[in-house]
Each structure stands twice: as C-alpha cells, then as structure tokens.
Amino acid sequence: MFLVPFTHHRPASLDEVFETLGRHGDDAAVYAGGTELLLALKARVLRYEHLIDLKQVKELSGIRVEGKELVIGALATHHQIANSDVVKAHVPAYAALSEEVANIRVRAAGTLAGNLAFAEPHSDPPSLLSAMDATLVLVSPGGKRAVPMRAFILSEFTTAREENELIAEIRIPVTAAGEGFAYRKFGHLERPAVGASAGCIMREGKPSYRLWFGAIGDHPLQATEIEDAIAGVPATSLPDVLPRAARDCAAGISTASDLHGSADYKQHLASVLIQRALAAACEAAQNKGGANA
Amino acid sequence: MSSRAPSPHPDHVDKVTGRTEYITDVEVPGMVHGKILRSPHPHAVIKGIDASAALEMPGVIAVLTGADVAALNNHWGLYLKDRPVIAIDRVRYVGEPVAMVAAADERIAEEALEAISVDYEPLPFVTDATEAIEASAPLVHETHDTVKDFYFKGEAKPVAGTNIFQRYNYEHGDVEKAFAQADRCFEAKYEFPMIFHYAMEPHCVIASFQSDGLTLWSCGQSPTAIQKVLSRVFGMPLARIRIISPNVGGGFGGKASVKIDPLVAALAWKARRPVRVCLSVSESMLTARRLSASIRVKTGVRNDGTILAKSVSVLMNGGAYADTGPAVAVKAANRAIGPYRIPNLKLESMAAYTNTVPGAAFRSIGGPQAVWASESQMDEIAEALRLDPLEIRNRNLLRRGEHVRPDLRPIDVEMGEAMDIATREMTQLRASDSGSKTHRGTALGISDPGIMAVSSVLLRLKIDGSVAVVSNSVEIGQGVREVLRRLTAEQLKQPVDVVEVLTPDTAIAPFDWGTGASRSSLMMGLAIADAAADIRRQIADIAAIVLEVDPQSVELCEGGIAIGNRKKTFGELLHAYFGIDSGELVSIGRVSPYSNAGKLAQAPLFWETAAGQCAVAVDEDTGEISVRHYVSVADVGRVVNRAAAEGQDEGATVMGLGHTLSEELVYQDGQPINATMIDYHVPTIDEVPENFVTVLIESGTGPGLGGMRGMGEGAILPVAPAVANALAAGYGARIRELPLTPERVWRAIRDRKER
Incomplete structure (x- = not known):
C-alpha cells in the first residue's frame, strides 16, 4: 500500500515544530525514524495531512552523560544507542537490549523515543527502562515536564504524552558500582512475546531487586510480588525462593491467548525469563556494575 | 567443490547489484497501473458494486468488476473450471479480487479502491476441511465442471453436492487381513498447516492488447498454460497470445500453472491500455498457499519391525478454488508410501473446498505433508518395538529395482546408501561438536515427480559460432539458464561462453509443459540433445557439399568442424555454403512420451529422493528448537552445476525448516489473521543450521543427459519428521502437529514429564 499524499515539513527547531503543530493540530503527526508511523500510514490505519520530520531539530539529538544520568536525545536510533561507547560504558544493559531490537533495518532508522511514543505492547525497551527507573522529559510550548517511565505507558498505543507534547529526551540513571541490569526476551515472531527485565542493586552488601515484565501486558508490569518475596535475599540464596515466587507471580499476570502464544505459555515464559534476567543482573552487579549482559 | 566453470551463477553479480531485470522493471509504452479491491468476507453474495466515485477521480482510467466479464468465457481452471476471472455475484474467501482499478499510477x-463501495450479504462459511466434508457444511461451489487432459493428464473426481473436489483411491494386497495378522498395529493422525510460498518477488504481470494479439510479461512458471487459459477466456487463437517470462524472483509452485494472469489481462482489456499489476507480499499471501492436510496412517508390523501392511487416509484443505489441488491430493497419497516394501497397501485421498486462500502446488506437491506423517510414524513404531530408527528403516528398505507399487516404475536409487552416508556425515559433525548436547533424527523421503514428457527447444547456430538457446524454461532463481547453457555447450562441443540462453517468449520459443516438478534440466536437456543432433546432421551435410567429404567423417570441434586433421570454422563453412559471410543454422529438439523408445512415458520418470538427518538441541524452558546440524543426501544422477545444485538442496531444506518450526497461515472466524510478514515467520539466517552438509550422489542412473535426475524438491521432504523424531528421541515428546512452535514443544515436554 502507498502513503496517502501529505505535506511534509522539516522544521529546524522546536519552536518551529510547535508552530507547525499549532497550525495543523489533529491533522499533523511528528516522526523521526518512521518505522512505526509509516507502516500504520501505509496500512491506512492512520491518516495525516501533515507529517513533521523531526530529524533536523538539533535540540533533540545527542547521547551524553549529565551528572549521574545518561541522556538519550529523542533522535537517537536503536543502532546508535547500541553502538555508543557512552551507553556501553554507563548503561551497558541498555546498549545490549538495543542491539537486539527487531532487525538491523528497524534499528538503523527507528528511534527509542519513537518506540516509546508509539507504545506497541510487544516492544523491548519499556520494561528495562522501568527497571532502571528512567525518566522521560516531555517538552511543549508551555515548557518541560518529567514523567517516570513507569508511569508513561498507560495501555496499548496510549501514553501520558499530551497532544502538544514531544519526547525530548530519555534520562537513564547511570549504572553504578554494585548494580547490574539485564533484559531477556523470547518469541518466535518478529516482535517479543514476553520480555523480562531485572535489576540487582547492592548497597553495603545488601541486595535489592527490581523486576519488570514487558510485552505480556498492555504496559510494563512491575513484579512486586516477586520483589517482595525476594527482598533482602542474597543472590546466592535466590534459587531457594525465586522459582516459586516467579511462577506464582507470573501465573497472576492478566494476558490473553494470541498469535504469540496461549496465555498460560506466556505466563510460563514470564516466569522463566524473569529468573534468567535476574541471574544475569546479579552476575553483572557482582562484576561491580561494569560490563554486563 | 569440483565445478569446472569459473562462475557457478553468472547472474549473481547482477542480482546483488540490482541490475537484473524483473517484470517490475519492465516499461511498456502507454502502460497504466492496476490495483485490486479484495473481499473482506469469507463467503458472501455481492449485491452491488458502486464504482462511480472512483471513476470520477482524476487519473482513473477504468474499473473492472464481475459485470464486465460477462462477455468473456469467464470461468477457468486447469482441473475444474471453478474460478471466475474476477468475482461474479459471490466471493468465496477473504482476499478474493472483487474489483480492479486501472489508473495513471x-x-x-x-x-x-477506497472510493468503490461493495454491498455484501454474508453467507455461512467453512474454513476447516473436516467441517467442509460434513453434510451440513455450506457449499463453496454448487456444481463441479471438470476438464480432462486440459493441461494435466487425467481428470479430477469431485463428489456432486459436496465440497469434495478430488478423490483418489489405490490398493494392492489385502490390508485388513494383514492388519489382523500383524503382531502390532500403529495408527495416528498427523496435521500439516497451510504454508505460504514466500517468493521474494510477489506476483507481477503486465498485459497488453496490441494489433497482433495479447502479450503478457508474466511471473508464471508455466507460460504455455497461461497462454492456453487466456486463449479460452478471451476466445483468441493461441497464435495471437504471447507470454514473455523475464527473470522471476522465486516461484516454488506459487507461480505455477496460472495465477493472476487472466485478472490482469481482463483489466487491460477493459482499460484498452497496457496494464501492470504488481502485488505486495501480503497480497501474494492471499493468492496461493500449500494445501494443509490431515493424514491418518495405520501400519501393521511384525515384532521384528517388518511392515506387513499400511493404510493412508489423506484429507486436504484445498481452499476456495481447486487450482492444482487435485494433483496435490494424489501425490500426497503416493508420497506417503515411503521407500519401503509394503506387501499390502491402501491409499485414500480427498481434497475439499473451503472458504480460504486457494491451495496450490508447492515444492514437491503433497510430499512434505505425506512424509511428515509416514516418517514420524516409522520412528514411533521403532520406539515401541525398541528398535533403532535406522534399523527399522533398513529392515524394510526397497533395493534399487524393487517396486514401490507394482504399477509404478521401480525405485531407481539405493536409499540405503543415502541413509548410510547421512549417518556417517552426521556422526562426524556431532563428534566435532562434542560440547553441545544434541539429539539425532532421521527421515527418508521419496516422491514420484509428475513430469509430462513434453518439451521442445530451438538452437540457433550463428555464423560467428555463437549459439542461441530458445526455450520456455523459466529462470526462477533455480539456475536453469546456466544449466541449459552448459548442456548446449557440451552437446555441440563448444565453450560455454559462446552459448546464450534467451528470455523465454512463447512467440519464438517452442512449446514446453512448464517449469516445475523438477523437470527442466532433465527434459529441456533431452530436447537440447535432440536439437544438437540435428545441428550436427545439418553441418555434416553442408560439409559434404562444400568440402566434398564423407558426412560420417565430420566432427564438431571448438569453433567449427574437424575432418581428421583438417579444420574449418563455422564461419568458413557457412560462408562457403551461403555465398555470403552471413547466416545461421536452426534446429528444433523435441521430447514426447514416445521419445527414447517410450521410456519417458512410464510414471514416474524417476524417483526424487532425500535422506535427511538432523541434530537438534531444545531449550526445555521455552520449548525453542535449535537445529544445530543437518545432513541432506540424495542421488541426483549427475550434477551439472555443483554450487547451484547444492544451493537448491540447502534452499529446499531451509524452506522445510519454515513449516517445521514456525510457519502456519492461521484462520480465525473466516479471516486469515497472520497474513503479513510481521506475524508470519519465514526462516532467516538465524534458523539455518550451524553446520550443513549436502551430499549429492552421482550414480549416473537417471533418465537425463549423463544419467541425471531432476532435483531441487526432494530435500524439503525429510526435514519436519527428522526434527520431530529427534525431539521424540531426545525429550520423549512426540508431536503430531506442525509447526513445532516453542509453545507446542514446551507443552509436549511438560506433559511428558507429568505423565
């Protein structure tokens, strides 16, 4: 299918973006990589008279460290993130996730911000960014506001972003010494059936854990039952507690049978993957928060 | 690698640099573009179509609907005349063409298309074959209009008043008596899904009515079948219909016989302009697919594993139109026999209409479905009798010259040799990979290619010594042009680089049955030999006149002829003959069922076989299968182009990994719910086994030049049962339903553990 004719805009600044958006309102959509939007337009699921290409907007580009946060600009592609020395050094688990997003064509064009804004549930980044306690900075003509990743995705294809807001950047806390994160996913189709993200944070010899599921629900799900069950349990003792906690928690996830698998299979995968992710995260934490999987 | 020529596939550089011309690159003067509006309903009456708004849009030239084709002979088919050129009054599957627009771009x-409104009245529908043959099922077609010997030999046998469009029965011995006498009987049902061909090039056709008739640039694998169907639909003589077949980006049967050609031609006819229609991949998914099958197999054996009797019952889901389904149903029964001595055999097969994408030929028609069932059961029997899977096969294997069925050509290969080679190679591979835990699975496949011995070719020897090969063998990526080039050079004793194989064009290339069923290298090769013999005769006669020599003493040599030590170039000889330094010799080569003293008439022409062995590892927690090693062995008689032949073998196997591991077109409430490349997973390089060994046995025992057999389809046969057998051997999980998705594998392993 072909794109329905539209007017293309290439603003060079955020002011210009908002000016153009203000002029066209609901008839306009912004895009960067276009890997999600253009597909939807070609399939004629969506229709816009005006497309605003953000790629010339300098304020949205760049990957850098500011204080204790890694800042990923809205124009950074999955491929740039995966291959950025800054990301690999400061948030290695996220670099590893980026390297496995979809396929090389999607990684080369698609941006992390676009992925988050689209909020397709079968997606890799949200659960790990939730486990890492990342923050999204949204910008609008009225100014900026920060929204925690954990609160950003409301349901499938629905986010906390207002009509007149853009994602400007994603801020991820730098993985410190004694911290480790990991992401594990599984699926036999193009997109993940289930994803699981884990963080292991050692403070003065005591561990705490962060566990999130992705793709299985319509937004990232915090595995609080498992977190509670294993709170304070040293990594070496996890095998005594974790399998049962993971199984019980996963069994409670509300999910429907679909092409990715039956509900009980996806719950099982969630249990398996969260255990694998946590094992990898603990190992990474032990390697002093350095190179991890 | 013993290939002597420098470049195994001279067209590869052009392909990877984008220079190869496909139909989508062809520009015809005045050409406009067509798009298809498709049915959203599985079964409905078309109450009305309003295209007035579409026709008013600037740039729109014509709209074609069912009402337009009333003037044509508007139903066609190669077994049953069941398919309208475009839907007339009724649609029978989601995706069926309902209206077409020709426009400037x-x-x-x-x-x-979006401006056309169609008023539908939905009808009850059926998408499952088992339900389709129940008495209460809605009828997809009320009547069955069969055609005999139209393009395939014989006739379909539909059952009036039902959805059954083909029945096939065969029996020798007394199966029931033998079952009663057997020590053990094993019976089970095996399921094989609908599979999309996924040629990288979707269907693409340009049609143009000109003063000299109708010309099509078609992606079809069978140009002369397209020519014949168009001749009937438009009431035009064959001589006024011309089919040109540029490079085709993969066929696999999805472009065999006739597909979108009548539809595109009808739009060109309505628009009075040349029209180009190139489908998207998703549209091609709604155009043809492999017939899904339920296959019940019962085998009676002695306790030592000797097979006493086997009965096979096949039910195939043929979709909304029969297409080549009647042939597929017959082959699915025959190909379930296996390379074994079976003294009592009963085969039953049935194909039914459903409200789904039409089923069609697909690489080894019916073969993967049949071998999936029968070779899975061989291992189940072995396990129950505590026999090694190789041993039970060995015990029952036919030797070369023994009959699979008394009425068919005896098997012409040693399957035991192929199996032994597979075992030896796999043992080596696993020894070199001792670090990983893998399990071995074996399967054997034999198939009876449905080859019509009807082919012809034109050779044109030019005065400069160059040779043009003019045939209708279509280059679909299998490398047929290079094979024909080499065989022509060999037959005329000329270097390969003086031979040019032309783009097929029915206006100049003589009749050929089609490109498929592993037949082109073999059949066109025999036609080339016939034509080359004629060229030699002509040359000898000319030499006798011009040089006053005994024609018997004239030999072909590089660039010309030799009479003893005396040499003349073709140019010198023909210059002397024609009196000018210009001219050519033309010869035609022909193969018919009467060629080679009638030896080509017996079915099958040869047996296409494969022994497959795999080593798999499974992640028991997710159910993911990893096929780490694979060995594929076949006696192909003779290899003409080794790299290309091995490529065909590897390609067939990896294609088989698709239906084994992930591929399945899924219907829900009458809708195909995963007919896009995002939701339908075709193998990528990630699924290709780490180690892959192809062994092509060159026994020289085939019916073709130098003893070649056809090849390119056999390797797909054993893949699925070999993997399932490895899974059962290693994890105790026997799965009888493809694909072996991670979920099915995980469930089977879990159920096994809970037992």
Whole structure:
C-alpha cells in the first residue's frame, strides 16, 4: 500500500515544530525514524495531512552523560544507542537490549523515543527502562515536564504524552558500582512475546531487586510480588525462593491467548525469563556494575 | 567443490547489484497501473458494486468488476473450471479480487479502491476441511465442471453436492487381513498447516492488447498454460497470445500453472491500455498457499519391525478454488508410501473446498505433508518395538529395482546408501561438536515427480559460432539458464561462453509443459540433445557439399568442424555454403512420451529422493528448537552445476525448516489473521543450521543427459519428521502437529514429564 499524499515539513527547531503543530493540530503527526508511523500510514490505519520530520531539530539529538544520568536525545536510533561507547560504558544493559531490537533495518532508522511514543505492547525497551527507573522529559510550548517511565505507558498505543507534547529526551540513571541490569526476551515472531527485565542493586552488601515484565501486558508490569518475596535475599540464596515466587507471580499476570502464544505459555515464559534476567543482573552487579549482559 | 566453470551463477553479480531485470522493471509504452479491491468476507453474495466515485477521480482510467466479464468465457481452471476471472455475484474467501482499478499510477489506483463501495450479504462459511466434508457444511461451489487432459493428464473426481473436489483411491494386497495378522498395529493422525510460498518477488504481470494479439510479461512458471487459459477466456487463437517470462524472483509452485494472469489481462482489456499489476507480499499471501492436510496412517508390523501392511487416509484443505489441488491430493497419497516394501497397501485421498486462500502446488506437491506423517510414524513404531530408527528403516528398505507399487516404475536409487552416508556425515559433525548436547533424527523421503514428457527447444547456430538457446524454461532463481547453457555447450562441443540462453517468449520459443516438478534440466536437456543432433546432421551435410567429404567423417570441434586433421570454422563453412559471410543454422529438439523408445512415458520418470538427518538441541524452558546440524543426501544422477545444485538442496531444506518450526497461515472466524510478514515467520539466517552438509550422489542412473535426475524438491521432504523424531528421541515428546512452535514443544515436554 502507498502513503496517502501529505505535506511534509522539516522544521529546524522546536519552536518551529510547535508552530507547525499549532497550525495543523489533529491533522499533523511528528516522526523521526518512521518505522512505526509509516507502516500504520501505509496500512491506512492512520491518516495525516501533515507529517513533521523531526530529524533536523538539533535540540533533540545527542547521547551524553549529565551528572549521574545518561541522556538519550529523542533522535537517537536503536543502532546508535547500541553502538555508543557512552551507553556501553554507563548503561551497558541498555546498549545490549538495543542491539537486539527487531532487525538491523528497524534499528538503523527507528528511534527509542519513537518506540516509546508509539507504545506497541510487544516492544523491548519499556520494561528495562522501568527497571532502571528512567525518566522521560516531555517538552511543549508551555515548557518541560518529567514523567517516570513507569508511569508513561498507560495501555496499548496510549501514553501520558499530551497532544502538544514531544519526547525530548530519555534520562537513564547511570549504572553504578554494585548494580547490574539485564533484559531477556523470547518469541518466535518478529516482535517479543514476553520480555523480562531485572535489576540487582547492592548497597553495603545488601541486595535489592527490581523486576519488570514487558510485552505480556498492555504496559510494563512491575513484579512486586516477586520483589517482595525476594527482598533482602542474597543472590546466592535466590534459587531457594525465586522459582516459586516467579511462577506464582507470573501465573497472576492478566494476558490473553494470541498469535504469540496461549496465555498460560506466556505466563510460563514470564516466569522463566524473569529468573534468567535476574541471574544475569546479579552476575553483572557482582562484576561491580561494569560490563554486563 | 569440483565445478569446472569459473562462475557457478553468472547472474549473481547482477542480482546483488540490482541490475537484473524483473517484470517490475519492465516499461511498456502507454502502460497504466492496476490495483485490486479484495473481499473482506469469507463467503458472501455481492449485491452491488458502486464504482462511480472512483471513476470520477482524476487519473482513473477504468474499473473492472464481475459485470464486465460477462462477455468473456469467464470461468477457468486447469482441473475444474471453478474460478471466475474476477468475482461474479459471490466471493468465496477473504482476499478474493472483487474489483480492479486501472489508473495513471499505483497511488491513484489505490486511492480509487477506497472510493468503490461493495454491498455484501454474508453467507455461512467453512474454513476447516473436516467441517467442509460434513453434510451440513455450506457449499463453496454448487456444481463441479471438470476438464480432462486440459493441461494435466487425467481428470479430477469431485463428489456432486459436496465440497469434495478430488478423490483418489489405490490398493494392492489385502490390508485388513494383514492388519489382523500383524503382531502390532500403529495408527495416528498427523496435521500439516497451510504454508505460504514466500517468493521474494510477489506476483507481477503486465498485459497488453496490441494489433497482433495479447502479450503478457508474466511471473508464471508455466507460460504455455497461461497462454492456453487466456486463449479460452478471451476466445483468441493461441497464435495471437504471447507470454514473455523475464527473470522471476522465486516461484516454488506459487507461480505455477496460472495465477493472476487472466485478472490482469481482463483489466487491460477493459482499460484498452497496457496494464501492470504488481502485488505486495501480503497480497501474494492471499493468492496461493500449500494445501494443509490431515493424514491418518495405520501400519501393521511384525515384532521384528517388518511392515506387513499400511493404510493412508489423506484429507486436504484445498481452499476456495481447486487450482492444482487435485494433483496435490494424489501425490500426497503416493508420497506417503515411503521407500519401503509394503506387501499390502491402501491409499485414500480427498481434497475439499473451503472458504480460504486457494491451495496450490508447492515444492514437491503433497510430499512434505505425506512424509511428515509416514516418517514420524516409522520412528514411533521403532520406539515401541525398541528398535533403532535406522534399523527399522533398513529392515524394510526397497533395493534399487524393487517396486514401490507394482504399477509404478521401480525405485531407481539405493536409499540405503543415502541413509548410510547421512549417518556417517552426521556422526562426524556431532563428534566435532562434542560440547553441545544434541539429539539425532532421521527421515527418508521419496516422491514420484509428475513430469509430462513434453518439451521442445530451438538452437540457433550463428555464423560467428555463437549459439542461441530458445526455450520456455523459466529462470526462477533455480539456475536453469546456466544449466541449459552448459548442456548446449557440451552437446555441440563448444565453450560455454559462446552459448546464450534467451528470455523465454512463447512467440519464438517452442512449446514446453512448464517449469516445475523438477523437470527442466532433465527434459529441456533431452530436447537440447535432440536439437544438437540435428545441428550436427545439418553441418555434416553442408560439409559434404562444400568440402566434398564423407558426412560420417565430420566432427564438431571448438569453433567449427574437424575432418581428421583438417579444420574449418563455422564461419568458413557457412560462408562457403551461403555465398555470403552471413547466416545461421536452426534446429528444433523435441521430447514426447514416445521419445527414447517410450521410456519417458512410464510414471514416474524417476524417483526424487532425500535422506535427511538432523541434530537438534531444545531449550526445555521455552520449548525453542535449535537445529544445530543437518545432513541432506540424495542421488541426483549427475550434477551439472555443483554450487547451484547444492544451493537448491540447502534452499529446499531451509524452506522445510519454515513449516517445521514456525510457519502456519492461521484462520480465525473466516479471516486469515497472520497474513503479513510481521506475524508470519519465514526462516532467516538465524534458523539455518550451524553446520550443513549436502551430499549429492552421482550414480549416473537417471533418465537425463549423463544419467541425471531432476532435483531441487526432494530435500524439503525429510526435514519436519527428522526434527520431530529427534525431539521424540531426545525429550520423549512426540508431536503430531506442525509447526513445532516453542509453545507446542514446551507443552509436549511438560506433559511428558507429568505423565
């Protein structure tokens, strides 16, 4: 299918973006990589008279460290993130996730911000960014506001972003010494059936854990039952507690049978993957928060 | 690698640099573009179509609907005349063409589709074959209009008043008596899904009515079948219909016989302009697919594993139109026999209409479905009798010259040799990979290619010594042009680089049955030999006149002829003969069922076989299968182009990994719910086994030049049962339903553990 004719805009600044958006309102959509939007337009699921290409907007580009946060600009592609020395050094688990997003064509064009804004549930980044306690900075003509990743995705294809807001950047806390994160996913189709993200944070010899599921629900799900069950349990003792906690928690996830698998299979995968992710995260934490999987 | 020629596939550089011309690159003067509006309903009456708004859009040239084709002979088919050129009054599957727009460009055409409104009245529908043959099932077609010997030999046997469009029965011995006498009987049902061909090039056709008739640039694998169907639909003589077949980006049967050609031609006829229609991949998914099958197999054995009797019952889901399904149903029964001595055999097969994408030929028609069932059961029997899977096969294997069925050509290969080679190679591979835990699975496949011995070719020897090969063998990526080039050079004793194989064009290339069923290298090769013999005769006669020599003493040599030590170039000889330094010799080569003293008439022409062995590892927690090693062995008689032949073998196997591991077109409430490349997973390089060994046995025992057999389809046969057998051997999980998705594998392993 072909794109329905539209007017293309290439603003060079955020002011210009908002000016153009203000002029066209609901008839306009912004895009960067276009890997999600253009597909939807070609399939004629969506229709816009005006497309605003953000790629010339300098304020949205760049990957850098500011204080204790890694800042990923809205124009950074999955491929740039995966291959950025800054990301690999400061948030290695996220670099590893980026390297496995979809396929090389999607990684080369698609941006992390676009992925988050689209909020397709079968997606890799949200659960790990939730486990890492990342923050999204949204910008609008009225100014900026920060929204925690954990609160950003409301349901499938629905986010906390207002009509007149853009994602400007994603801020991820730098993985410190004694911290480790990991992401594990599984699926036999193009997109993940289930994803699981884990963080292991050692403070003065005591561990705490962060566990999130992705793709299985319509937004990232915090595995609080498992977190509670294993709170304070040293990594070496996890095998005594974790399998049962993971199984019980996963069994409670509300999910429907679909092409990715039956509900009980996806719950099982969630249990398996969260255990694998946590094992990898603990190992990474032990390697002093350095190179991890 | 013993290939002597420097470049195994001279067209590869052009392909990877984008220079190869496909139909989508062809520009015909005055050409406009067509798009198709498709049915959203599985079964409905078309109460009305309003295209007035579309016709008013700037750039829209014509709209074609069922009402337009009333003037044509508007139903066609190669077994049953069941398919309308475009839907007339009724649609029978989601995706069926209902209206078409011709417009100045594709974008306008697509926009115009949205301006067409169709009023449907939904009808009860059926998408499952088992339900389709129940008495209460809605009828997909009320009547069955069969055609005999139209393009395939014989006739389909539909059952009036039902959805059954083909029945096939065969029996020798007394199966029931033998079952009663057997120590053990094993019976089970095996399921094989609908599979999409996924040629990288979707269907693409350009049609143009000109003063000298109708010309099509078609992606079809069978140009002369397309020519014949168009001749009937438009009431035009064959001589006024011309089919040109540029490079085709993969066929696999999805472009065999006739597909979108009548539809595109009808739009060109309505628009009075040349029209180009190129489908998207998703549209090709709604155009043809492999027939899904339920296959019940019962085998009676002695306790030592000797087979006493086997009965096979096949039910195939043929979709909304029969297409080549009647042939597929017959082959699915025959190909379930296996390379074994079976003294009592009963085969039953049935194909039914459903409200789904039409089923069609697909690489080894019916073969993967049949071998999936029968070779899975061989291992189940072995396990129950505590026999090694190789031992039970060995015990029952036919030797070369023994009959699979008394009425068929005896098997012409040693399957035991192929199996032994597979075992030896796999043992080596696993020894070199001792670090990983893998399990071995074996399967054997034999198939009876449905080859019509009807082919012809034109050779044109030019005065400069160059040779043009003019045939209708279509280059679909299998490398047929290079094979024909080499065989022509060999037959005329000329270097390969003086031979040019032309783009097939029915206006100049003589009749050939089609490109498929592993037949082109073999059949066209025999035709080339016939034509080359004629060229030699002509040359000898000319030499006798011009040089006053005994024609018997004239030999072909590089660039010309030799009479003893005396040499003349073709140019010198023909210059002397024609009196000018210009001219050519033309010869035609022909193969018919009467060629080679009638030896080509017996079915099958040869047995296409494969022994497959795999080593798999499974992640028991997710159920993911990893096929780490694979060995594929076949006696192909003779290899003409080794790299290309091995490529065919590897390609067939990896294609088989698709239906083994992930591929399945899924229907829900009458809708195909995963007919896009995002939700339907075809193997990528990630699924290709780490180690892959192809062994092509060159026994020289085939019916073709130098003893060649056809090849390119056999390797797909054993893949699925070999993997399932490895899974059962290693994890105790026997799965009888493809694909072996991670979920099915995980469930089977879990159920096994809970037992």
